[in-house]
Amino acid sequence: MSRREFLRWLALVVGSTWLAACGPLGSEVPGSSGPSGRQGQGGGDQPVRIGYLPITDACPLLVADALGYYRDEGLTVEKPRPFRSWAQIAEAFQARQVNVIHLLMPAALWLRYARGFPARVVAWNHVNGSALTVHPDVRDLADLAGRVVAVPFWYSIHNVVLQLLLRRAGLRPVLGGTGQPRPDEVRLIVMGPPDMVPALAAGQIAGFIVAEPFNALAELQGQGRILRFTGDVWKEHACCVVLLHEEDLQRRRAWAEAVIRAVVRAQLWLRQHRGEAARLLSREGRGYLPQPREALERVFSPDLEPYLQAGVIEHRDWLPPRIDFQPYPYPSYTAELVRRLADTRVEGDTAFLRRLAPGLAARDLVDEGPVRAALEAVGGPRAFGLPGDLERVEVVKA
Template sequence: MMGFLLGMVLCLLIPFLGGGQVLIAIRTANDHSPFYIADKLRLYEKEGIEARVLLIPSNTEIVEGLKRKQFQLGAFPITTAIAAIAHRVPIKIVAMTGRGSDGILVRRDSGMKGLKDLVGKRIATIRASILDVLLLYALEEEGIDPKRDLRIFYFMKLGDMISALKTGQLDATSNTEPFMTEAELSGWGKILCYYTAFWKAHPCCVVVAHKEFIERSPHTLQKILKVHVEAVRYANDHPEETAHIICEYMKGFDPGVVLESLGSQKMSISYEVYPDEVMRMAQLMKRYGLIEEIPPQGELLELGFLKEVTR
């Protein structure tokens, strides 16, 4: 744990490190729990890997760190990965971390019962994020025109959207777990829907690796993915312990709230990723004007290592 905290302080000061040390940049999210577990239980160390897990404030900073070879691996939403690769950041998707967990949050007293009740309302999201793409897709599926039928406001942070919703500045927000469950259990929020109602088990966050690391350290990458699979299985087999570990790394949340937010009807921790779903997400991003061109499947994915460790 001390190494994790030290890593947060030093992450922007450390140049690319070769040799046996691997820097893994992640965020605060339920489905990043496999990395919290691997760090907490010293699974990398047990596999003979010198790895440092770094908690980074934003997806943009992780992308920039990967571009500068500051990190060898990272985890962030699949949309962030696709956009980065479309802009020629030298990374590839090597595994999944989670599915579902995203949806629409409203106030309990809103009277809204479904997506069609959003017509004429104010809804917030984070531009070009997974929350943006899935919101637009859900609206499209319900025949709602986002430009004509409602007003979309763009924020930078999940917490700011929650605050604006709670105080009545917004009518809804496209958000994620455990923030939505916390709002609902606090008594003021209501989860209007999960996007899994429109795309079953949709991909959320993925693991990416720098191309140079893939080429130069294939055996180390395979060991890291072996640990990742082990940590995913631990998360699914030990939900209560996982909730407590998440709370150690995501300060300010109650373990009971996090445990509730990990329910199978809300999300799943997973390592499996399928080419078809990645291409489907890329096609949606192009349709909504978030990328100009769809990268070839071979540029987006490197799944051979994951297949080896899950045989």
Template structure:
């Protein structure tokens, strides 16, 4: 039997060899990832930062758009804007986006000014700005929905209440995935915990651990974990290549929730206003295109298209399009609000609703994470909604491209406000 670098059979029909390079690269970052997730970001980045006035936060002398992204569909708006030439249409020069293999190195690249346009899991900029004093600005939502909890085929789990005594992977402590998962666990009578390997679990305790997204399908297939919750297309990969099945889509728990958001340096938003507006125009146009042409956007991003993502087109297309019709997800209970909610597997709506930001800050206080969470105490949700988010540029872009109101999640009569619905 021939083994690969991760100890798997090279002839294993799970066919996960495509991610070996990502796993190997992420493994070298594991200590950094754990430290970042535990709240040690400032210490790790002190040589780069040296205080808020450091040139590390300065805008680039040129005005080239420099994108950093993870190989997930959360990056769709950035990748489509580049692939469709929307930055050039706005008169901007844009380098080919740089694929990064973990959240911690993406944060590092952003702080060191290697990138001036990125997507982050929405709780990450909250943690960056208020725990680590990094002047990041949330510019728009990158997408809505687009994540799921996938359980292993070796388990008989059919409900969140059965996750007691199980091992579940999340991509980052400060993630929508961790927030939604722990909400569902608590509602189901299960206590989320973070325990060391080998430490005993009570029957009602679900142990959480961090894994980079590319490691999750392989870890599920090898039964190192019982389930994972992550962005697409790793859920589709888990279904097709790791014997997993979707227990529940997160967008069916929190209706049209934000997941990743578009972020920029605060200095750029104040000093390069015309440039910033052009960037946001391109991003919003890309989201409208992706919303209306999900299959085409999937193929463009896949390795069969422009190659931004390392997965073949059928996997990315499944992650972007397969939801209600002929999917079987309604029968299995992965979707429980199909008729009443009407959302997709992943959707694209750029407006950063303040109500969602407020709810995220509130839920972060209820979520178990590694590291010091002192910064969350006394953090006013309305203050965060007003201070973290820069609304003007995305609103200008939405007014330039009013087609965004055609998204089913938007109320045309009151498009800039909504009520948050969180329901298991």
């Protein structure tokens, strides 16, 4: 994908009024030492500059700040900086305006192998945490025929899962454009997450697939209902991952390891304090997220029984939590994601996917050394309910 195409994506979403208080993309973060973030030749004392989208995907990075875990590691941390879109956060990371971000795992693949940017995945940020939400008049996937559904980014697990579901229903995804889709088609468009609930309410789209808490907001406002949870299609999938610059892993290894220890500690706290997390992060609490506490509680501490009774959750034996947290980046997931992306329609040049070997991506994109060490510091994999050998088989059932 060319820079021109990337900036065209960016132009699609920067008009959003969401997070109007965010600084302009090209501005320097207050107190930073410039776009490179280097403070002296070694750079070991560079501040932690977090970039995030105000969604529940970002919670570990934010909780580590709120509870002082970065400072416990001897790190200097600036106020986390919110962005309006995935395009913005990726662009700011490339410009070195921020140095710790969460990003959609497919977008991380695109950033390293299509853009050639030296980004490395160092941990998963969370698992599950997304859903397909539809207008109340949509009864099943077949009712989406000839209609429009929004995704947050072409390179996203949301797009992958949605297209799996549509194909299962005998529907053909078509990308972008205008006009009425054919009866066997569903038109997919990219839309900023904060615009999705209003667009659904206005009848501009028939549904959206996105991270929480926008699905919860649609439910609370009576504007939509959840048709499927993504974690009920791909068991315990990663959505967002923690990204660092390769240079920081090579030249500032101790700094990078300290960042990951703080994030892993925050994930463990989130698993054990779900109700408190909703209060802390909400607009009624510390205000890291602009959504109300009620919506976040619906995500962190959900009552799954109504979804089971309604058939929204098909794999009862999985009992997928609405969102969960564990940091280990399973190589099997990265490899399977590369294979699935090859069958997923996206805009732009996808030649890099045809050249990319799944096993190579799992080894080259991810640096799992710091997170393995961080896991041991909190009691090992079993502290998160993970197998001791840190191996698994991917389960995908649309």
